[in-house]
Amino acid sequence: MISFSHVYKTYAGSRGQEIHALRDLNVEIARGEFVFLTGPSGAGKTTFFRLLSAYDRATSGQATVAGIRLNDLSGNDLAYYRRKLGVVFQDFRLLKHKTVLENVTLPLIIRGESPNAQRERAMQVLQDVGLHHKANEWPEQLSGGEQQRVAIARALIHRPGLIIADEPTGNLDPELSEEIMDLFEQANAQGTTVVVATHDHELVRRRNKRTLRLLAGQISDAELAAKGGMEWAHR
Amino acid sequence: MGPSLISRLQAVMGGDLAHAWASARRQWGTQLATFTVLSATFAIVVFASVWAMNLQRLVSHWGESVQVAAYLHDELGELDIKKLQEELLKDPRIQSVQLVTKKMAVENFRGQMASYAPDLLDDEQFSTPFPASLKLRLHDQIAAQDRVKVVEELAADLRQMRGVEDVSYGQSWIKSYASSVDLLVGIGLFLGMVLLAGSLLVIGNAIRAGLAARREEIEIMELIGATLDNLRRPYLVEGAAIAFAAIVAALLVNAFVFDGLLKKMKAQLAFSHIATELRFLTTAEVLVAVVLAVVVGCIGSWLAIRQMNDGWAAARRAGGQL
Incomplete structure (x- = not known):
């Protein structure tokens, strides 16, 4: 499903020096897996997340998802690839001037689905995340946890094959974090591949899922060694 | 079965119009200023067009009564004249x-001058200067708007x-009037062209x-898979909607002003029958004006959005290298 081979991502620093956010990264994730991506701040989690969701391009190396070479995407292909994903941001990225229902239906609107189909599916997915009663409220009227659930509903509404979540519980208390993870597990149980970037080790430990640990832009050597030289770690 | 074409169209257009309305509500100050300036611009263009058309119509109307007189040499015999x-x-x-x-020319002259200069009627010397002439009437099938031009060409040929x-x-004065x-x-x-170019800028x-106010929204839309068309279309519709509202306002104002002026002219220039020749735009012309304004709106929007996101706006803002 996901294959990163010798991927480098390099940014220009403020003094012109090169900053390697990812260096020679090699990762394989199978279809239907649930994978945590952990590591300290600056380890490259967000960069990995950005490359995976085609929000940025690798400087070199080959990144493919479902056979699609991400570095080659451009124009409408880029948009159509992103439509196959469900993406959840740490800061929710909801449109504050749109209601909960309108935010959730955005992926269907850009697909040109009929208003009835949009509403029906949105109410269904809002029911799944327990927010159907808040469909007509504004994001600012919701708590942080509720806003994140709206973002998850938006990521799930079009039944994506891959859900990518960048620190989805970063702003939430432990109880809400568990609720959010339950939602991801429900999606995963239906066959959706899920990749969650987090630095909440306790959460990762409790869920007992395969975990990739990034350190300085690479899969952690210590962890690889512990797993017999494999390119990913499995807890 | 997937959604029907009509329901897809409803979803797309409904969404775009909703976008335009939401934009108008959220940026009502900017939108109101744009609408006002655009309405005024369109009103001037419509006003100029209406009166230019009416002036041309008047010239054409007066052209219908134009006659050509070809004055003949004295030595021309009857046979030559007949030929x-x-x-x-x-x-x-x-x-x-x-x-x-x-x-006949002398008799006509005498008839016309009898009341002004009765002494001339008895003056034999004065009667001789009038040459024979041929009075020519233009063919009825020549369009009114072409008559002045045809008369000029005919006169040149006759000479x-x-x-x-x-x-x-x-009425040779028509030439200079035309x-x-x-x-x-x-x-x-x-x-008109200058004002329309200004409209595009407005x-x-x-x-x-x-676009600046909705940068984050555009990025989010981009990140959830909106194509460039998805992103651009609402702004095209918004430009078209502003232009549509502005041209409707401009036409209404012009119709009101035209009606007022017409009433005034009918009252003050009743003898000239000018007012009866004047008219406002026909339904077809109004439709053309509306379509043109909407096209101007779309072009204005297009000029603003043509270099819109290429799919990597979010990456670029975050310092990504492409």
Whole structure:
């Protein structure tokens, strides 16, 4: 499903020096897996997340998802690839001037689905995340946890094959974090591949899922060694 | 079964119109200013167009009554005159040719001058200068708007003919009047183009302000898979909607002003019948104006959004290297 081979991502620093956010990264994730991506701040989690969701391009190396070479995407292909994903941001990225229902239906609107189909599916997915009663409220009227659930509903509404979540519980208390993870597990149980970037080790430990640990832009050597030289770690 | 084409269209257009309305509500200050400036611009263009068309119509109307007189050489005999008449009647531009002999000319003159200079009627010396002439009437099938031009061409041709000493076409002042109208129409067209170019900038600036205000929204839309068309179309619709509202307002104002002026002219210039020749735009012309305005709106928007996101706006803002 996901294959990163010798991927480098390099940014220009403020003094012109090169900053390697990812260096020679090699990762394989199978279809239907649930994978945590952990590591300290600056380890490259967000960069990995950005490359995976085609929000940025690798400087070199080959990144493919479902056979699609991400570095080659451009124009409408880029948009159509992103439509196959469900993406959840740490800061929710909801449109504050749109209601909960309108935010959730955005992926269907850009697909040109009929208003009835949009509403029906949105109410269904809002029911799944327990927010159907808040469909007509504004994001600012919701708590942080509720806003994140709206973002998850938006990521799930079009039944994506891959859900990518960048620190989805970063702003939430432990109880809400568990609720959010339950939602991801429900999606995963239906066959959706899920990749969650987090630095909440306790959460990762409790869920007992395969975990990739990034350190300085690479899969952690210590962890690889512990797993017999494999390119990913499995807890 | 997937959604039908109509329901997809409803979803797309409904969403775009909703976007335009939401934009108007959220940026009502900018939108109101844009609408006002655009309405005023369109109103000036419509006003100039309406009056240019009416001036042209007046010229054409007056052109219908234009007659051409070809004055003949004194030595021309009856046979020559008859031949000339026959030759002229073959010209497709001419409906009829009427001979006015020297004698008839004198009699006409005497009839017209009897009340002003009765002494002249007895003066034999004064009666001799009048030459014989041929009064030519243009063919009925010549369009009114072409008559002045045809008369000028016919006069030039007549001057080249043997036996014709001079040519005059009655209301020759129409020529200079028509030139003036043409000049005014030309200036009007130029100003119209300048104003329309200004309209493009006005709409473009409004859309650019909208783009800046909605940068985050555009990025989010981009990140969840909106194509460039998805992103651009709402702004095209928004530009078209502003232009549509502005042209409707401009047409209403012009119709109101035209009606008022017409009533005033009918009251004050009743003797000239000018007012009866004037009219506002026809339904077809109104539709053309609306379509043109909407096209201007779309072009203005397009100029603002043509260099919109290429799919990597979020990456670029975050310092990504592509």
